[in-house]
Amino acid sequence: MTSQLVALSFDAHDPVRLARFWAGVLGWESADDPREGITLLPADDTGFRLRFLPSQEDKPVQNRMHFDLTSSSLENQRETVACALELGGRHIDIGQSPDDPHVVLADPEGNEFCVIEPGNKFLADCGFIGALSCDGSQQVGYFWSEALGWPLVWDQDEETAIRSPHGGPKIAWGGPPVEEKHGKCRPHFDLTPADGDQRAEVDRLLSLGAQRVDLGQGDVPWVVMADPDGNEFCVLPAG
Numbered sequence: 001m002t003s004q005l006v007a008l009s010f011d012a013h014d015p016v017r018l019a020r021f022w023a024g025v026l027g028w029e030s031a032d033d034p035r036e037g038i039t040l041l042p043a044d045d046t047g048f049r050l051r052f053l054p055s056q057e058d059k060p061v062q063n064r065m066h067f068d069l070t071s072s073s074l075e076n077q078r079e080t081v082a083c084a085l086e087l088g089g090r091h092i093d094i095g096q097s098p099d100d101p102h103v104v105l106a107d108p109e110g111n112e113f114c115v116i117e118p119g120n121k122f123l124a125d126c127g128f129i130g131a132l133s134c135d136g137s138q139q140v141g142y143f144w145s146e147a148l149g150w151p152l153v154w155d156q157d158e159e160t161a162i163r164s165p166h167g168g169p170k171i172a173w174g175g176p177p178v179e180e181k182h183g184k185c186r187p188h189f190d191l192t193p194a195d196g197d198q199r200a201e202v203d204r205l206l207s208l209g210a211q212r213v214d215l216g217q218g219d220v221p222w223v224v225m226a227d228p229d230g231n232e233f234c235v236l237p238a239g
Contacts, residue, residue: 001204002149003191003235005048005164007039008132011055011186012109017088019052021107024087025069025080026050026128044127047168051190059110061182062094064231067113068102070123070130080115081105111186122154122161122170129169131161136173139209140229144171146208147191147227181230184215189233190222196238198223205235 012018019030019038028040028050037053071077081103085091088108096104101117116123116130123130134140141160145152150171154161158175193201202223206212209228217224223235 001197001201002194003147003201003205004194005148005189006192006236007049007051007190009037009051009053009188009190009234010109010111011057011184012052013054013056014109015052015054018107018109018111019050021084021087021089022050022052025084025089044129045167046127046129047164047166055186057184057186059186061179063111063186064135064179064181064229065132065185065187066111067129068123068131068133069113069115070120070126070128071116071118073118077103077115077117084115109186122172126169127167131170131172134171134173135179136175136229136231137178138173138175140227140231141173143209143228147205147210149194178229185231188231190236191233192236192238198235198237202235 010018015038019040023030023040028043031039031041033039033051037051040050042049069080071080084105089105092104092106092112094104094112103115104112105115106112138158138160141162145162150162150164152160153163153170159173161170161172163170205225210225213224213226213232215224221237224232225235226232
């Protein structure tokens with residue numbers, strides 16, 4: 001029994017604007033969303049949707065998770081950066097060196113992402129979204145490997161990475177030190193139980209080290225949980 005990663009959801013002050021930005025960068029199309037947000041459907045083997053949900057919460061600190069977008073050439077890297085800037089992104093400084101070959105940007109609501117240089121070996125066989133790079137412990141990498149049924153493709157020096165057997169992006173955790181968490185995570189995973197039994201899947205995730213959390217969600221059909229590092233995620237009902 002496993003969970004299926006169906007979406008990476010972003011809290012957004014302006015979901016329409018943020019969805020328009022990422023649709024333009026990624027070349028994905030929008031679809032109806034059952035949770036009063038906006039959904040983008042993958043145009044490649046990414047395997048999960050992007051969802052943008054309305055929220056008035058501010059972004060107090062750097063996200064624990066960001067996209068690493070790949071490049072086929074230096075010209076392609078420049079084109080991706082130019083496209084993102086034209087759509088409302090901006091350059092940001094998170095402490096990177098001026099000599100670093102990747103470019104660090106933020107989308108219109110400040111969510112960080114990187115445009116990686118060509119020839120990056122770790123992302124060599126990945127698509128345009130090469131990875132979701134996360135600030136997180138080795139333990140949380142093991143948790144998500146078990147939760148999703150995705151094998152570890154990297155486990156060294158307390159750094160971990162997993163990837164779906166069907167391909168798509170890697171999810172990677174950088175190991176210690178893990179920055180202290182401040183407030184609710186703006187991006188979070190939305191899962192569904194692979195066998196349709198939401199209650200049994202919640203129990204399984206609890207046994208793996210997750211916990212239930214109350215964010216004031218009230219009476220909703222999904223279950224809000226947190227992984228061993230405290231990152232919130234939702235287990236949606238099947239269907």
